Amino acid sequence: MPVRCSVEHLTYTYPAAPTPALREVAFDVTAGEVALVAGANGAGKSTLLAALAGFAPHFFGGHLEGDVWLDAPSGERLSMRHTPLAEWVTRVGLVFSNPFNQMSGARLTVFEEVAFGLENLGVPPDEIRRRVAAVLDQLGLAALADRSSYALSGGQQQRVAIASILVLEPELLALDEPTAQLDPEGTREVLAALEALSQAQHIVVVATHDLEAFEPLATHGLVLRDGRVARRGAFADVVRQPGLAALGVTPPLSAALESGAWKPWSATPPPFDLTPDDLALPTFLEVRVENVAYRYPEGVEALRSVSLVMKPGQVVALVGRNGAGKTTLSKMLIGLLRPEAGRVLIGEHDARAFSVARLARWVGYVFQNPADQIFKRTVWDEVAFGPRNLGFSPERLKWAVELALAACGLEGLAAAHPYELLPNQRRWVTLASALAMETPVLVLDEPTGGFDRFDHLRLRHLLRALRAAGRTLLLITHDMSLVAEVADQVVVMGEGRVLAEGTPRQILTDDELLAKAGLEPPPVVRVGRMLKLPREVCTEEELAKALRDRNGGIWRSGFLGV
Amino acid sequence: MLAALLLALVPWGRDERWLAVPPLLVVAQGALVALNGRAPLLAWGRRLFWLMAPIFVSLALVQGLFYPGARTVIWQVGPLSFKREGLLFATLVGGRLLLVVGAFMVLLTTTHPADLTAALVQVGLPPEGAYLVLAAIQLLPRMQARAQAIMAAQQARGLALEGAPWQRARALLPLVGPLVLGALHEVDERAMALEARAFRAPRPKTSLRTLHDSPAQRLGRWLLVLASGIVLTATRWPR
Numbered sequence: 001m002p003v004r005c006s007v008e009h010l011t012y013t014y015p016a017a018p019t020p021a022l023r024e025v026a027f028d029v030t031a032g033e034v035a036l037v038a039g040a041n042g043a044g045k046s047t048l049l050a051a052l053a054g055f056a057p058h059f060f061g062g063h064l065e066g067d068v069w070l071d072a073p074s075g076e077r078l079s080m081r082h083t084p085l086a087e088w089v090t091r092v093g094l095v096f097s098n099p100f101n102q103m104s105g106a107r108l109t110v111f112e113e114v115a116f117g118l119e120n121l122g123v124p125p126d127e128i129r130r131r132v133a134a135v136l137d138q139l140g141l142a143a144l145a146d147r148s149s150y151a152l153s154g155g156q157q158q159r160v161a162i163a164s165i166l167v168l169e170p171e172l173l174a175l176d177e178p179t180a181q182l183d184p185e186g187t188r189e190v191l192a193a194l195e196a197l198s199q200a201q202h203i204v205v206v207a208t209h210d211l212e213a214f215e216p217l218a219t220h221g222l223v224l225r226d227g228r229v230a231r232r233g234a235f236a237d238v239v240r241q242p243g244l245a246a247l248g249v250t251p252p253l254s255a256a257l258e259s260g261a262w263k264p265w266s267a268t269p270p271p272f273d274l275t276p277d278d279l280a281l282p283t284f285l286e287v288r289v290e291n292v293a294y295r296y297p298e299g300v301e302a303l304r305s306v307s308l309v310m311k312p313g314q315v316v317a318l319v320g321r322n323g324a325g326k327t328t329l330s331k332m333l334i335g336l337l338r339p340e341a342g343r344v345l346i347g348e349h350d351a352r353a354f355s356v357a358r359l360a361r362w363v364g365y366v367f368q369n370p371a372d373q374i375f376k377r378t379v380w381d382e383v384a385f386g387p388r389n390l391g392f393s394p395e396r397l398k399w400a401v402e403l404a405l406a407a408c409g410l411e412g413l414a415a416a417h418p419y420e421l422l423p424n425q426r427r428w429v430t431l432a433s434a435l436a437m438e439t440p441v442l443v444l445d446e447p448t449g450g451f452d453r454f455d456h457l458r459l460r461h462l463l464r465a466l467r468a469a470g471r472t473l474l475l476i477t478h479d480m481s482l483v484a485e486v487a488d489q490v491v492v493m494g495e496g497r498v499l500a501e502g503t504p505r506q507i508l509t510d511d512e513l514l515a516k517a518g519l520e521p522p523p524v525v526r527v528g529r530m531l532k533l534p535r536e537v538c539t540e541e542e543l544a545k546a547l548r549d550r551n552g553g554i555w556r557s558g559f560l561g562v
Numbered sequence: 563m564l565a566a567l568l569l570a571l572v573p574w575g576r577d578e579r580w581l582a583v584p585p586l587l588v589v590a591q592g593a594l595v596a597l598n599g600r601a602p603l604l605a606w607g608r609r610l611f612w613l614m615a616p617i618f619v620s621l622a623l624v625q626g627l628f629y630p631g632a633r634t635v636i637w638q639v640g641p642l643s644f645k646r647e648g649l650l651f652a653t654l655v656g657g658r659l660l661l662v663v664g665a666f667m668v669l670l671t672t673t674h675p676a677d678l679t680a681a682l683v684q685v686g687l688p689p690e691g692a693y694l695v696l697a698a699i700q701l702l703p704r705m706q707a708r709a710q711a712i713m714a715a716q717q718a719r720g721l722a723l724e725g726a727p728w729q730r731a732r733a734l735l736p737l738v739g740p741l742v743l744g745a746l747h748e749v750d751e752r753a754m755a756l757e758a759r760a761f762r763a764p765r766p767k768t769s770l771r772t773l774h775d776s777p778a779q780r781l782g783r784w785l786l787v788l789a790s791g792i793v794l795t796a797t798r799w800p801r
Contacts, residue, residue, distance in 0.1 A: 055757070084764075086762035089758055089759075096751075101748060102758075108676055116759050117758075119768050122765050129770070336714050365718040386719035389721050433719060
C-alpha cells in the first residue's frame with residue numbers, strides 16, 4: 001500500500017494569537033509526489049509544514065482542529081493529533097527554514113551531526129556509517145565530514161541541516177525554504193537528492209519562493225493566502241493560473257509567459273514614494289580593493305590577490321560558490337577583517353588606518369544572518385542604533401530613521417519588537433538599520449533569503465533608487481535574476497580569486513564561465529534562448545521588448561510551444 | 563583522565579610539609595597531557611595559568627592581609643602588613659584549587675567531548691543527562707562565538723569598542739541584552755532541532771562511538787580509588 005498523507009480541515013491557532021494561522025486547509029499527497037507550498041510571507045507556509053510534522057500543536061501548543069493522517073506502508077492509518085511527537089517525527093521529517101540553528105548541539109563534526117538522528121532511532125553503527133556517507137556524498141558534503149558543524153558557511157550549514165533529516169528517510173519529508181542560502185550548484189544537489197527520495201516512494205513537501213528552481217521536480221502546487229488555500233492542483237496548472245503575482249508568488253518564467261499574464265517586474269510601480277533626491281548624500285565614495293590577500297587563522301586561504309573597483313552610482317554584484325571568499329572580501333570594506341597583503345581604499349582612505357566604528361560612517365554593512373544584528377526592543381530603536389552612534393542630531397535622526405523605515409516597508413511596525421516579526425521583516429529591519437546611517441557605500445550580504453515576490457520587487461526598486469542617488473553598492477548574492485536586473489558590474493569569484501569581471505550580459509550569457517563558477521544563467525536568459533530570440537536577452541525589460549518586436553505586441557497562451 | 567581528577571584529592575594535609583605537593587602534581591598532570599598527545603601541552607599550561615593567576619593574587623592579598631590570628635609579619639607596605647600564616651594558607655588553598663582546575667582541564671583538553679558523553683552513556687547515564695554535560699561544555703565557546711558576531715555587527719553600526727578602558731567597558735553593556743535574548747531564543751530552536759532528530763524516540767539508541775575500556779584501565783581506576791582512600795585516611799586521621 002503506498003504511503004499517503006491526507007490533511008483534513010486543518011485549522012490551527014498559535015497560543016495567545018487572536019486569529020488562526022491556518023484555516024480549513026485540506027489536501028492529499030501520495031508517495032512519489034512532490035508538493036510545493038507557495039504564498040506570500042505570513043500566509044502560513046511554515047505553520048503548515050510545522051503542522052505536517054506535528055510541531056504544531058505538539059511543540060508550540062495552541063489550538064488545532066482537523067488532523068493530518070498518514071497511511072503507513074504497513075497499512076496503519078496514523079493520526080498526527082493522537083500520535084506523540086517523539087513517535088511522529090520518526091515518520092515525518094521537518095527541515096526548518098533557518099539554517100543557522102538546526103544543529104543538535106549534541107555532536108561536533110558534520111559526520112556525527114548527520115548520524116545523530118540514526119543513533120536515536122537505534123540503527124546499527126555500520127548501517128549508520130553507510131547511510132551517512134551516502135547522504136553526504138549526495139549533497140556534496142563529503143569533504144566536510146570531519147569539519148566542526150559550527151564552522152561552516154550559511155550554505156554549507158543549510159545542506160548539513162537537510163542531510164541530517166534526509167538520512168532518516170522519513171515517509172514524508174517537509175522542507176521549509178531549503179535552498180534560500182544555497183548557490184545554484186547546492187540547489188541542484190538538493191533537488192537531485194529530493195528526486196531520488198521521491199522516486200523511492202517517499203512524499204516530499206517543500207515550502208519555497210523559488211518556484212523556478214523546483215519546477216522540474218514539483219508535481220503538485222498549493223498556494224496559501226492568509227492561512228487559507230488559494231490555489232491547489234497539479235503544479236503545471238497552478239503556476240499557469242492568473243493572479244499569482246497578487247498572492248506574492250513568482251511563477252516559473254516560462255509558465256508565466258504561457259499564461260499570458262506576464263509583465264516585466266519593473267512595470268509594477270515601486271512600493272515606496274522616494275525620489276533619488278531623498279536618498280542622495282553630500283558625499284560620493286569610490287572603493288578600490290587592490291591585490292588583497294587573506295588567510296584565516298586556521299590556515300584556510302580565503303583571498304589570493306583580489307582587486308576590484310566600485311564606483312559611485314553603481315551596483316557591483318559579487319557572485320560565486322558558497323565559500324568562494326565573497327563574504328571575506330566584503331568584510332575588508334568595514335575593517336572586520338584586515339588584508340594581509342594589498343589594501344582597501346574607501347575614497348582616499350586606507351581602511352587599515354581606521355577602526356570598524358569609524359569606517360561605519362562611510363560603509364553600511366548588512367550581514368547574512370539577521371539574528372546576530374538585532375539588539376533593541378523596538379524596530380524604531382533598532383534602526384536608530386547606528387545613527388545614534390554616529391552622533392546624528394535629533395532632527396536628522398528622525399528623518400533618517402523614518403526614511404529607512406518607509407523604504408523598507410516597516411512604517412507600521414516602528415513600535416514592534418523585532419523578535420515578533422516574520423523572518424523576512426527582520427531582514428528588512430537589518431537593511432533599514434544600515435540605510436539609516438546614510439553611508440555613501442552600502443554592502444548587502446545575501447539580502448534575499450526568505451523573500452517573497454513583494455520583497456524581491458521592493459529590493460530591486462530600492463537598489464535602483466540607491467544607485468540613481470549615487471551610492472556605491474556591493475551586492476553578494478546567488479540570485480542571478482537580481483544580478484541581471486540591478487547590477488552594473490559583476491565580479492565572479494572562485495577559490496579566493498576573481499575568475500571574471502564584466503557587465504551582467506557578458507557574465508550571465510557565458511555558459512562556460514558560469515559552469516566553472518558553479519553558477520547558472522537566470523531564467524530570462526534560458527527562456528530567451530528557448531524562444532530563439534534574435535538577440536540574447538538578460539533582463540525582463542529586454543525580454544518584454546524582444547517579445548513585443550517579435551509578436552507585434554501580443555503574446556498568447558501556448559506560444560512557447562510554437 | 564580520571565587519574566588526574568583523583569590526584570587532586572591528594573594535598574589535603576594542612577601543614578607546611580604539604581606545600582611542595584601541588585607543584586609536583588601539576589607537573590604530573592602536565593605529563594599526562596603530554597603523554598596523551600592529543601592536545602598541545604603549551605595550550606593547557608597557558609590556559610591554566612590565565613585561569614589561576616587572578617585567583618592566586620586575590621587569595622594572597624586577602625589571606626595575607628586578613629588571615630585571622632596571624633602574627634608573623636614578613637612584609638610591611640605602609641599600613642598594610644602581609645603575614646606569614648595568611649600567605650601559607652593562601653598557597654595551600656590556591657594549590658588545591660590549582661590541582662582541581664588543572665585536573666578538569668586535563669580531562670577537557672585530552673578527551674573529545676563526544677567521547678566523554680559516549681562514555682557517560684555507556685556507564686549508564688541517560689542520554690538527556692549526557693546531553694546536559696555536553697551542552698555545558700559547549701556553552702562558553704558558543705556564547706563567545708555569538709558575542710563576537712554581535713560585537714562585529716554593533717561596530718559595523720558605529721559602536722566604538724576602542725579607546726579608554728572605561729569606554730570599552732561601557733560598550734560591553736549593549737552586548738548583554740541581545741546575547742541573553744539570543745541564547746534564550748536558541749534554547750527553543752535547539753529543542754525543536756533535537757525533537758526533529760528523534761532524540762526522544764521511545765526506543766533504544768545506538769552510538770557511533772564505542773569506547774574500549776581495557777582491563778588495565780579498569781584496574782588503574784580502582785588502584786587510584788584505593789590510593790586516594792589511603793591518602794585521605796593518612797592525612798585526615800587524627801594524630
